[in-house]
Amino acid sequence: MKSAPKGERIIITLLGRRNVGKSSLINAIVGQEIAIVSDTPGTTTDPVDKHYELLPLGPVTFYDTPGLDDEGYLGELRIRATQRVLSKCDISLLVVDEMGITSYEEDIIEELKDKAIPIIVVFNKIDIRGPKEEDISFCKENGLSYVEVSSKTGIGINDLKEEIIRIAPPYLKEEPLLVQDLVKQGDLVILVVPIDLSAPKGRLILPQVQVLRSVLDCNATGFVVKETELSQALKSIAVKPNLVITDSQVVKKVAEIVPEGIPLTTFSILMARHKGGDLGAFLEGICEIENLEDGDRVLISEACSHHVLEDDIGRVKIPKWVLSYTGKKIEFDVRSGSDFPEDLEKYKLVIHCGACMLTPTEMRRRVLECKRRGVPITNYGVAISKVNGVLERVLKPFNISVEEAG
Numbered sequence: 163m164k165s166a167p168k169g170e171r172i173i174i175t176l177l178g179r180r181n182v183g184k185s186s187l188i189n190a191i192v193g194q195e196i197a198i199v200s201d202t203p204g205t206t207t208d209p210v211d212k213h214y215e216l217l218p219l220g221p222v223t224f225y226d227t228p229g230l231d232d233e234g235y236l237g238e239l240r241i242r243a244t245q246r247v248l249s250k251c252d253i254s255l256l257v258v259d260e261m262g263i264t265s266y267e268e269d270i271i272e273e274l275k276d277k278a279i280p281i282i283v284v285f286n287k288i289d290i291r292g293p294k295e296e297d298i299s300f301c302k303e304n305g306l307s308y309v310e311v312s313s314k315t316g317i318g319i320n321d322l323k324e325e326i327i328r329i330a331p332p333y334l335k336e337e338p339l340l341v342q343d344l345v346k347q348g349d350l351v352i353l354v355v356p357i358d359l360s361a362p363k364g365r366l367i368l369p370q371v372q373v374l375r376s377v378l379d380c381n382a383t384g385f386v387v388k389e390t391e392l393s394q395a396l397k398s399i400a401v402k403p404n405l406v407i408t409d410s411q412v413v414k415k416v417a418e419i420v421p422e423g424i425p426l427t428t429f430s431i432l433m434a435r436h437k438g439g440d441l442g443a444f445l446e447g448i449c450e451i452e453n454l455e456d457g458d459r460v461l462i463s464e465a466c467s468h469h470v471l472e473d474d475i476g477r478v479k480i481p482k483w484v485l486s487y488t489g490k491k492i493e494f495d496v497r498s499g500s501d502f503p504e505d506l507e508k509y510k511l512v513i514h515c516g517a518c519m520l521t522p523t524e525m526r527r528r529v530l531e532c533k534r535r536g537v538p539i540t541n542y543g544v545a546i547s548k549v550n551g552v553l554e555r556v557l558k559p560f561n562i563s564v565e566e567a568g
């Protein structure tokens with residue numbers, strides 16, 4: 163089985179006390195010995211992941227987490243690692259053994275509900291004894307989905323898989339939207355891909371590959387070109403392209419080359435719909451750029467760490483464009499990796515990267531967190547198009563305007 167990209171997998175997290183059988187349960191689901199199984203409580207130190215193809219959902223990753231009932235310094239570290247996994251979790255399995263549902267499990271349920279993570283209570287070890295009546299009643303009264311299983315005998319494991327598929331949020335079951343609503347069979351789509359110093363050696367980046375694949379899935383023709391060869395390419399093709407999709411960093415130049423009558427958009431805007439589906443929030447967010455004042459702080463948030471080059475997009479280019487557009491003395495903070503700041507309120511605007519390494523759920527949570535705290539959020543592509551004066555044009559293929567969104 164070919165491995166799906168990290169940001170495209172559904173994350174299923176197993177939680178519960180130490181030694182309730184979380185590791186054995188993953189083994190039973192995937193049918194392999196992968197997690198460390200021991201009778202000694204707390205054997206799992208860091209969340210352990212296992213990839214699996216759970217059809218019809220698709221590629222999933224099961225995270226086997228250490229117990230949240232850990233004590234001491236090491237326990238603290240384990241708990242923090244588990245919390246990090248929860249920040250990207252799509253579905254949770256709360257594993258319960260013969261002790262049943264105690265205040266410990268109830269606290270986890272509350273936390274998962276707060277984070278809006280779907281929960282399945284898994285009563286494990288039913289080969290030893292079934293769940294208590296009061297625990298079943300607790301699940302029913304609280305609208306919790308539950309399944310009875312034995313990792314040892316395999317009883318109930320298929321029911322559990324079916325329940326995971328059933329409770330998965332609809333957006334995880336739908337075909338992710340890239341160009342399907344913009345491109346039809348027989349169309350010609352030009353993809354503009356700059357190969358500069360920041361481009362990875364010997365390959366295209368994930369959003370470019372995903373968009374090209376989506377064009378091919380529409381039975382359309384994909385034509386990939388660098389911005390330096392675009393004029394020549396347009397002259398050499400006999401038909402007018404139905405759509406041009408460009409990397410945001412060269413959108414200004416590409417908008418000058420591509421005649422007005424040819425629809426134009428960016429990879430970033432397509433990814434904003436694909437990841438978290440909240441282009442509307444990003445368009446609302448960018449309106450805030452007009453209100454920035456001297457001394458305001460803007461957060462540049464990147465979802466993965468990379469080697470920083472001289473002309474780095476997040477650290478150099480975007481701040482330079484924003485300063486020049488606003489004419490204000492704005493401060494920028496850059497945060498990268500899984501680290502999304504707690505103190506969001508100190509920022510007047512968050513400009514987020516394309517999030518190709520995040521799952522849609524993870525990106526949705528970041529957007530929701532910004533909304534909850536009243537902090538506008540936008541993304542690189544929207545911000546770059548705005549400060550380069552081409553935002554209205556790159557939105558036209560979607561029949562939306564910035565005014566409508568704001």
Ligand code: SF4
Nearest residue numbers: 466515516517518519
């Ligand atoms: S910084 Fe963001 S868009 Fe760029 S590669 Fe990392 S996750 Fe993807």
